[in-house]
Amino acid sequence: MSHEVKVNNENRTSNEVFSADQAQRAGFQVRDVMKDDFGFEVPVETVPLPSRGRVYSVESGLHNSETVDIKAMTAKEEDILTSRALIKKGTVITELIKSCLVNKNLVVDEMIAGDRNALMTSIRITGYGSDYEAEVECPECNERSKHNFSLLELPVKELDINPVAEGANLFEFDLPLTKKKVHFKFLTGKDETEIQTIMERRKKQGFANDSLVTTRLQHAIVAVAGVNDRNKVNAFIKNMPARDSLALRRHIDKNEPGVDMKTWLDCPSCYETSEVRLPMGANFFWPDTER
Numbered sequence: 001m002s003h004e005v006k007v008n009n010e011n012r013t014s015n016e017v018f019s020a021d022q023a024q025r026a027g028f029q030v031r032d033v034m035k036d037d038f039g040f041e042v043p044v045e046t047v048p049l050p051s052r053g054r055v056y057s058v059e060s061g062l063h064n065s066e067t068v069d070i071k072a073m074t075a076k077e078e079d080i081l082t083s084r085a086l087i088k089k090g091t092v093i094t095e096l097i098k099s100c101l102v103n104k105n106l107v108v109d110e111m112i113a114g115d116r117n118a119l120m121t122s123i124r125i126t127g128y129g130s131d132y133e134a135e136v137e138c139p140e141c142n143e144r145s146k147h148n149f150s151l152l153e154l155p156v157k158e159l160d161i162n163p164v165a166e167g168a169n170l171f172e173f174d175l176p177l178t179k180k181k182v183h184f185k186f187l188t189g190k191d192e193t194e195i196q197t198i199m200e201r202r203k204k205q206g207f208a209n210d211s212l213v214t215t216r217l218q219h220a221i222v223a224v225a226g227v228n229d230r231n232k233v234n235a236f237i238k239n240m241p242a243r244d245s246l247a248l249r250r251h252i253d254k255n256e257p258g259v260d261m262k263t264w265l266d267c268p269s270c271y272e273t274s275e276v277r278l279p280m281g282a283n284f285f286w287p288d289t290e291r
Contacts, residue, residue, distance in 0.1 A: 043072045044102055047122045050114045050257030051159045055169040055186065061106050062115075063167055069102040070119060073127025081285050090196040093120060094189050109190040112169060114258025116189055118156060121259050124285055125151050134279050141270035149263060149278060159257040170222060173251050175244040180236075182248065183223040186256050191219040213245065214238055220252065 046067045053065035062068075077099050086092045097108045097116060100123050108116070124132075130152040137144045164170045169185040187195075195215055202211060217237045222228060224236050265276045 042074065043126060044069055045072070045122060045126055047119055048156070050118050050156055050259070051112055051186075052257075054159055054167070055112055055163060056110065057167045060110065060167075061103065062111065068106070068115075068119065070097075070100045070123060070126070071102060073100065073123055077123075077127070090193050090200070094193065096120070096123065109188065109193070111189050112186040112257070113188070113192055114157075114186065114256055117259050117261075121151055121154070128285070132278070132284065134283070136265055136276045136279065138265060138267040138270060138272065139274045139276065140272040141267060143267065143269040145268055147265065154263070154278075155260045157257055157260055159255075161255050171255075173248055175240075176247050177241045177243045180225045180244075182221055182225075183228075184220045184248070184252065185222055186252070187216070187219055195219060213249075217245065217248070221248075 046069055048067050049062075049065060053062050056062040056065075077096055080086060080095050080099055081092060083092065083095075086095055093116065094108050097111075097119050098104075100119075101108070111119075130150050132149045132151050133146055134149060135144055135146050161171060164172060164183065169188070170183055171185070172181060172183055174181050198215055199212060214237055217240075218234050221233060221237060224233050227233065261278045261280070262275055263278060264273055266273050
């Protein structure tokens with residue numbers, strides 16, 4: 001990931017405290033700061049959006065926006081991360097991004113997941129640095145071990161397929177078995193929150209994650225063969241052949257822009273090298289800062 005921190009001599013009012021000198025020592029090029037009444041400086045970073053803003057409508061402040069400015073995390077954002085109410089509602093990440101955005105008019109819920117993850121990773125880097133210690137499981141021997149990773153080395157996949165129209169989060173895919181043309185979208189923050197709410201409710205009912213695939217597809221698929229009636233689309237999804245379901249999910253995963261959280265692991269137990277996905281658990285935002 002590329003990270004650029006801007007400097008602005010404007011005297012903006014902020015309650016947050018972060019030294020620009022600290023950011024420079026951490027390896028960031030400070031080009032802009034937000035100052036509070038005490039003269040402390042909060043670095044502001046320009047983050048490239050993997051979607052390049054191509055999936056947002058012309059009415060959106062994100063339309064064709066290739067970058068977004070965020071400020072560094074402070075104690076205020078740590079309060080958000082520990083808020084029981086926000087954790088229960090499943091809106092911690094949304095509120096965290098909102099708090100760090102310089103442009104408060106941007107609607108975080110409408111951002112696709114890939115753009116949100118890019119912002120979230122950058123917020124974590126500016127707040128705690130790029131070193132990330134995580135426990136991962138080796139896919140070869142199933143042994144778990146802790147490893148240190150650099151978040152700066154994670155590749156960013158940009159959007160390289162065209163929407164059906166300019167400023168539309170809408171794409172086409174032909175299902176291989178039924179030959180139906182589906183229109184799908186990349187899930188937004190609002191979709192992810194709704195899915196989490198549904199899955200939590202089903203978990204309380206004792207069903208755990210038994211409908212995760214269909215629930216995510218029901219939020220992603222907008223129309224099937226030109227039909228956008230939700231009842232008909234949802235019925236089709238539940239009866240979709242597994243071959244079609246897998247092909248569509250692979251197509252979405254392959255083309256969805258965002259930070260690629262997959263990396264290579266050298267297992268200390270079996271000595272095999274395997275590809276693993278970095279977990280984004282609690283310690284993603286709560287590293288051992290004493291080390």
